[in-house]
Amino acid sequence: MAVKRLARYGAALFAIVSVFALVAFVYSQVGNTKGSFGVLLENYVLAIISGYLLIFLGMLIFRYAAMILLSFMEHLESMFKRKRATPQVEYRQEIGLPMVTLVVPAYNEGPVIQPAVRSLLELDYPNFEIVVVDDGSTDDTYEKAMVIARESRDIRVRVITKRNGGKADALNTGMSVARGEFVLNMDGDTKLSRNTLRACILHFENPRIGAVAGNVKVLNRENIWTNIQALEYVEGLAMARKAQSFMRVVNIIPGPLGMFRKSVLQQVGGYESDTFAEDCDLTLKILMHGWHIAYEPTAIAWVETPSGLLDLLKQRYRWTRGILQAARKHSHALWRPRSMGVNFYILWYMLFEGILWPFSTVLGNIFFVYVGVQYGLVTLLFYWWVQLTVLDVVAAAYCVVIEEEEPWLVLYAVALRLFYINIIDIAKVIATIEEWRGTAMTWGKLEREGKL
Amino acid sequence: MDLISILATVILVTTIGTMVIGIGAYIAFKLRDKRKPSKDKFDSTLGTQGSNEPIFLNRFVPATTVNPTIDAP
Numbered sequence: 001m002a003v004k005r006l007a008r009y010g011a012a013l014f015a016i017v018s019v020f021a022l023v024a025f026v027y028s029q030v031g032n033t034k035g036s037f038g039v040l041l042e043n044y045v046l047a048i049i050s051g052y053l054l055i056f057l058g059m060l061i062f063r064y065a066a067m068i069l070l071s072f073m074e075h076l077e078s079m080f081k082r083k084r085a086t087p088q089v090e091y092r093q094e095i096g097l098p099m100v101t102l103v104v105p106a107y108n109e110g111p112v113i114q115p116a117v118r119s120l121l122e123l124d125y126p127n128f129e130i131v132v133v134d135d136g137s138t139d140d141t142y143e144k145a146m147v148i149a150r151e152s153r154d155i156r157v158r159v160i161t162k163r164n165g166g167k168a169d170a171l172n173t174g175m176s177v178a179r180g181e182f183v184l185n186m187d188g189d190t191k192l193s194r195n196t197l198r199a200c201i202l203h204f205e206n207p208r209i210g211a212v213a214g215n216v217k218v219l220n221r222e223n224i225w226t227n228i229q230a231l232e233y234v235e236g237l238a239m240a241r242k243a244q245s246f247m248r249v250v251n252i253i254p255g256p257l258g259m260f261r262k263s264v265l266q267q268v269g270g271y272e273s274d275t276f277a278e279d280c281d282l283t284l285k286i287l288m289h290g291w292h293i294a295y296e297p298t299a300i301a302w303v304e305t306p307s308g309l310l311d312l313l314k315q316r317y318r319w320t321r322g323i324l325q326a327a328r329k330h331s332h333a334l335w336r337p338r339s340m341g342v343n344f345y346i347l348w349y350m351l352f353e354g355i356l357w358p359f360s361t362v363l364g365n366i367f368f369v370y371v372g373v374q375y376g377l378v379t380l381l382f383y384w385w386v387q388l389t390v391l392d393v394v395a396a397a398y399c400v401v402i403e404e405e406e407p408w409l410v411l412y413a414v415a416l417r418l419f420y421i422n423i424i425d426i427a428k429v430i431a432t433i434e435e436w437r438g439t440a441m442t443w444g445k446l447e448r449e450g451k452l
Numbered sequence: 453m454d455l456i457s458i459l460a461t462v463i464l465v466t467t468i469g470t471m472v473i474g475i476g477a478y479i480a481f482k483l484r485d486k487r488k489p490s491k492d493k494f495d496s497t498l499g500t501q502g503s504n505e506p507i508f509l510n511r512f513v514p515a516t517t518v519n520p521t522i523d524a525p
Contacts, residue, residue: 309477422471426474
């Protein structure tokens, strides 16, 4: 541990010394130029940063264009029901539908567990069971779930209670008792659309598909924070995940809705508790085993998102560190492009979104604020902001149309760029630094308000 | 001042403001996270040491009885 930490600090020291050596070299080359070292240094640093930000802007434009194009291709493909692989199993006949086990992990979900399980009983599918795993709750989650289990006659509802061991442990427990050939993992506070099982199961006609990621939408659209998150989810899923689905390389199966072949879960060893993003870790393990992952936009999980700033930061902090932990766990794929194939690109893309993007946005803001205050070039900041906002608005408009969402959500793209991203990115940057330093962290749980 | 300059000033002020809010909110979130959760006096699930124990699962302890012998007919 100490050696690893020493190596990290050594690497950072080496990077800093390298930068200074580079600057000193440049200065020695232009030593005859008039001006002090400080002015020269400032000019060079500003020139390097502005060059980097230009490259970053180019990467963003390319990223948005590629994502929109690929997601549109996926949209067309799903519209015309084109298939790449010849189906070996037919899941369209009512009688041949395989059994699906819905695993609902619940820790202190008392206010929401009953409506959540009741909504599951309404799902349109003839052959499924529900397993509620009470993860050592200290409230009345178990009793409330048991009430539903006793009421239910047509659909089997089982409630298991166990010592608190975290979400990953609860999901593994659910998987181990599942009787279905397929397992749908979700959150205790999630409400699923009625067609979820029928829509997801069709993807498994392709024997190479090991898991299906569902669509996630915000239920509690009650204030500016939750409305911006609603747009963020729509953008993330309609654009990024659809594009990934077209390439069959969805990199995160969301916790609120993911369906798996039980055999695949067993093959990869289920969930592990060594990261704070167990869903991301599991997804990477499935991809590393050579399975493909599909995305089903019509299977929707409605979730409650943080409605206050501090809860939101807590959630994003955990996500950022969790994704970095998962990426580090599978970091061997970062350096083996030939043997890892597409997983190599997935991991690098995750690092781009998890580290490079927030760092660059914060760097851009600091740079343009400095230039604006120091040199009076405030318009530069304005044009930087306008360029990013145009990208956001275009992406938001496309996603709202594709997802058939409420049009007013597009207006939140401006608010998203004006203050939301700045605040979130600062939390992401600090989370990255803390993850790098190995700062201890706790899971943290969003207090449910029972909005289902 | 032209419109661009006014908008640019607005963006400048907003950017500085949100960066300050971002850092402040992060500090507030960390401080809130560090606070020890207060224990509910009336929480019946708390043990004598104040720790939470599962209340629905009783550990199975096999009885230590001698194996029954079968009498020969």
